[in-house]
Amino acid sequence: MLSIYNGSLDVPKILKDWYEEEARSNYGAYIPFVGTVRSEDGIDGLSFDIYEPILETWFKNWQEKALQKGAIVKMAHSRGDVMLHESSYIAAVFSPKRRVALELIDEFVEDFKASAPIWKYDLKDGGRLYAKERSTAIKGSGLLAKGEK
Amino acid sequence: MIIVEFLGPIHKPDLELEISNLNELAKVLQEDAEVSEWLESCAVAVNNDLVCTLDTPLKNGDKVSLLPPVCGG
Numbered sequence: 640m641l642s643i644y645n646g647s648l649d650v651p652k653i654l655k656d657w658y659e660e661e662a663r664s665n666y667g668a669y670i671p672f673v674g675t676v677r678s679e680d681g682i683d684g685l686s687f688d689i690y691e692p693i694l695e696t697w698f699k700n701w702q703e704k705a706l707q708k709g710a711i712v713k714m715a716h717s718r719g720d721v722m723l724h725e726s727s728y729i730a731a732v733f734s735p736k737r738r739v740a741l742e743l744i745d746e747f748v749e750d751f752k753a754s755a756p757i758w759k760y761d762l763k764d765g766g767r768l769y770a771k772e773r774s775t776a777i778k779g780s781g782l783l784a785k786g787e788k
Numbered sequence: 789m790i791i792v793e794f795l796g797p798i799h800k801p802d803l804e805l806e807i808s809n810l811n812e813l814a815k816v817l818q819e820d821a822e823v824s825e826w827l828e829s830c831a832v833a834v835n836n837d838l839v840c841t842l843d844t845p846l847k848n849g850d851k852v853s854l855l856p857p858v859c860g861g
Contacts, residue, residue: 771797
């Protein structure tokens with residue numbers, strides 16, 4: 640399940656909903672990761688652009704990868720502005736045994752950071768500034784800088 | 789006609805181009821001052837699938853997306 644919300648995430652509700660959805664699915668482990676906007680560098684919050692068509696493809700590949708291990712992944716992310724101490728990202732893995740879920744949540748969140756088509760902006764002094772220094776070029780970037788000139 | 793879209797912080801309207809592969813697109817964009825500086829750090833998707841070669845053929849109606857560096861979460 641991939642859910643995109645406008646603005647900050649309702650963490651208790653999402654965690655509860657996911658728990659209830661799988662309460663009778665016979666998974667022994669439910670491992671959520673909750674990302675919260677921290678106060679640093681004088682920001683008022685963060686803002687996000689998402690490109691859903693490619694995000695959906697990326698997420699579908701992860702669902703298939705999880706399924707091969709008998710697990711499922713769920714993810715929620717914010718679009719637009721999220722202020723300090725609010726949440727913009729929740730991911731979770733459900734699996735029959737804990738080890739698969741512990742490893743998968745690590746791989747999933749790291750690949751999310753490196754590959755998911757989401758762009759982050761700092762909200763600061765009334766502006767919305769692309770967080771270029773904290774962003775990661777997707778694997779294979781630079782293709783169009785090459786070629787015959 | 790191929791549609792080229794620029795995602796996230798690039799802030800450039802879509803382009804419609806008569807091209808038949810990504811090599812031709814590379815030539816066009818390398819000469820475009822608004823986007824040339826982004827090319828080194830952008831990934832490329834054709835019809836929402838990331839691609840890794842300039843020889844990727846394009847057909848009428850295809851959509852090419854440029855994805856600058858990402859930072860979700």
